[in-house]
Amino acid sequence: MSAESISEVMRDPVRPAAASLSEEKRTITVAVAGNPNSGKSTLINAIAGTRLHVGNWPGVTVEKKEALFEYEVKLIKLVDLPGTYSLSPYTQEEIITRDYLVHEMPDVIIDVMDATNLERNLYLTVQLLELDIPVIMALNMYDEAEKKGYTIDSNMMEEMLGVKIVPTIATRKAGLHDLLKAVVKLVDDPSSHHPKKLNYGEDIESAVSAVEKQLKDSYPSLAEKYPLRWLAFKFMEEDEHVQSELKISGDVLLIEDAVRHLKKAHEEDMESIMADARYAQAAGLTREVLKRPELRKTDLTEKIDRIALNRFLGIPLFLAAMWFMFKLTFDVSKPLGDWMNALTFGPFKRWAEALVGLIHAPAWMSSLVTDGVIAGVGSVLVFVPVIFAMMFFITFLEGSGYMARAAFVMDRAMHSIGLHGKSFIPMLLGFGCNVPAIYATRTLENQRDKALTALLIPLMSCGARLPVYVVFIGAFFPAYAGTVLWSLYVMGIALAIVMGLIFKRTLFKGEAPMFIMELPPYRLPSFKSLMIHTWEKGKHFLIKAGTYILAVSILVWFLLNLPWGVESKKDSYLGQVGQVVAPVLKPLGFGSWEAASSLMAGVIAKEIVVGTMGEIYVKKTGEEQSAVKPAFTADLIEIGTSFTTALRNSAENVFSTFGISSLSTKEDEKRSGLKSVLRTTFTPLSAYAFIVFVLLYMPCVVVAIAMRQEFGTWKWFGISFAYQMALAWLMAFVIYQGGTLLGIGG
Template identity: 40%
Template structure:
């Protein structure tokens, strides 16, 4: 079977092409940094595997996700490459293309976004590029799949179409390349000339690969000699000289294959960006966009759908299960486990599925439309003030869906200090798992202002993250700032199929958790509420669950929710935040969300309810997020720190909110 690598710049449609060529779905967004590790899918014609690598601008890695590509080139075997190129950004994209061609592996160029280029007055001739580079160049539309059949057909011939591509870098560099090649071992598994060029460019992955197995001292001497000669004659380093030569090659290629209109028209994207990325209007537009998103989720669309699902689960589904259990003469214990444990626990969370999917649909729309890149840009100034850049805001936005991929997306940040800081702060973003808790409490206490209250929680998470970023970057994580460079893609109306798949991909994790974590957690919680020191079938107040929750009662009392029920529910949230709602359904022994909200209105005040939601927003990350932080940081110390500081901040803020609110008479 063939192994084909799919490579391109960020935001060129690479992952969309992967989805069309394999028939599978990977996360797609109209912004950079979507793929943070390689993903593998089977090509539709069963020829082999397609490997989707992170978007990069150069083979010399700057960040952890870019290092994945260089590591792949030097350590993995593959048969060919598909290089996706943005026709509207040809000069920048071809810089990577030349580096790939120098690897002398079979390659197909997919020329994407030809329509965008035309709207910008750029006309590209694929046949001319193909003739110059001596590789097939196929115009494609990665979003719709146009041109993918031609790419698939060419893949069948890829093993017989090796590339022989060389650029003359001038006497000094060519002499350095030649000398390094003679020092490389004959058993080297990667092309010697490509390896020598990458070494002279300073590619750390390639240098470490060679130095780990072979004597690098003589090669190092060649590098120093080349640097001295080039600096003496041209006043530049080898990497800058190589870049300038490639840039000249690209200029000649574009001159022979591209025509540009002299008066480029102002596009719709340009007109919209005048307002959306405005230094003053940008942030208010972002806040209004978020508020409308929550208004749709909680008031206009989500609430009626959740009420309908609640009625279905607590009515026909519960009746059907009850009748089924009676028909098989199930014991009272089994009935209690199923109805009071599983149905109450899992069903109590599932009623909020419509609101979660609506939120994911809206987030997916904004991503595909191209707005999220603008959100990162307008936040860059605020992020810079606290020791981060707008690039750190992208993982945080992803964290609104789920903190796990948000933490992983920090790999796209080049600076280790900023990457660690982003990893530590991303769990403060309000993920979808917290949404059932918010929906439950705002429905009970803030029925007329649900969107405003939930919106305030999301903003609070961002504000706390920014404040802590300033504190951490000024104390424990001091370091230099990096520059934020972001490509703003053209606005594109999302396709219905892609929008549905993106929404489902985000939301299915919530449903999967309902069948695993929440299911298992509900059974355990019910058993703890059913058993006590005196045996089975005890009163809830005499159960093991009450004993466990009671330990936290005096600690939580100053926050406004000093009951064993609240303490026990919060403990379960470390498994998954949704389980907090499951635990409450079981503890209060209710059949639907409306009943639970009615009981909560007697156990909490509006102030203590808001304090509780703030605590849930900020306290310890869930188990999956903690495991991801451990993996991404490679440090137990920072993992413990991420859990500890979040718990302290949650307690302090909830304490301030409740105590100050009480003094003010709320």
């Protein structure tokens, strides 16, 4: 079959499930399995599109995608399994895939194969076939295989495996109808499916049938629940997961005998014997059905990698690529984020005020609505553009194949502090904003790598800390502004290295996770796939994180404004807590309730430290309220024009090449009132200790929520909170006390 003949393009392949569908109609559950980089995501997106529902697998944070739709009067539930190379129970992805298949027993497995990498993909197929669940193979990327000059005899492969094979080109939506038709046909007529039993060699086969018999006799209930042959293999492999789950151990059975014999004959452990036997099947099949051209052409991937992974060019090119990604993520999203912010605190707030005014609500309620709820909504919306932009780039980097190269280039440096090559990108994003950085840790497959990276990200000085630095530097170190600012960024990085080394030896003691990683061919990710992915992730953030952020904003409003009617902020709950905490900060040089309260308010977002200080230290002078309130229609027009301006600014930022806009110190002229008050309460030394404290103390609540979401537990935020508080206190203490001893700036 040639790629051209897979011409049946799906326009709108599937319809959403109709609500009226009768209850008794059975849903066909189709699990989609496949290697990473096999085009599985693209295939699923092409079939289900926006009907995909993205969530997490229970108890873990691996993504779970599902879609329910109607196809040829059948109701199909598509379940995307994590990409895996094998079903060995070593990675989280493998365990999820295996548990799902064994426990949920889907009606059909669609096995998505990368046709350009047949043998390694068949290794998974062979394992799927052991499960006794009907398999349909989607021979994906068929066009690419042809381009490489491969010819695959899929008819022969069908015959050898006894499994239906459908060539597909997911990027062009080709072959998807055939694939779904094959699913329907198989479910309608199960007898059409008669897979061949793969023969793993005489000694293995005789051992496995002995074990099968033993299992059947001793544990008949198990034999009914699980695919027997698979179960037998797992026992022979001494699979700890299966053993502990079923609460019987290998040694009570005759298994030991059978296994000992095999081990002796092969001089290997059982897992290796099985891996060898399975690969032998995959290799044998490949030899029969695949013809490669005699002369291998240098392909595009090789050409790109000669430059991208070059000894001398590799790192500069990587850094340049990262620089562009960083700039695009933050500079493109910034005008839109600012626009959303202006929208919330401008028109939205005014409208809410008007509404509250209409119902003659008491003053506290109007304050709760505008300063609590609206402000909370605002702080969620501000993050939306940056989260979307980051998700877009990360998805692009992963889909294109460059993420693996980034890891390859940076691994040596990152590994020396216990991290993984892929940790670099989340850390870098941290300088813009820690929140998308935490979400970006999802590119790390291993839980340990992911957790360690997330713990160190808050030490990367984010954009929200800058306004605090700017005010203090402007007040105390105008002559050395650059040096002082630089020192803070460097201190953050240096402490990340130190903490990385400490964590590596304490919290994460033991063998570092392995690196072994495929370098997939470069591919242009399909735009649709990119958009669906970005949208789903962004939506997830909005709903999940949004709720938390809103709740926290309202809580802080209570702290700041209650008891209602207090004259001074000192008497508010926040001020009261500030007075309690202040003595703890005394040795650091800023033991006033004002400083303590500002720091506490800063947990919402660190830039709020400045705003709160402004409120506390400087008496409100100009009545901002007196501004004329624009009419509703004027508001609408303003929203429209400001949005176009924001879009234009975003577009312009794509092309502007120099200077991170978020690093500008334009704010310098403002806040002169605050600065002069600060000069009376801080010394240069305590001021420096204070900004170091701001750099290091607990991450903001949005980061906390991001950590909770990414890890499904508060544990890592707890650790982050504890070590950062200790570190911030210690560093500020050393700076202030050391400085005082040396007589600097006292």
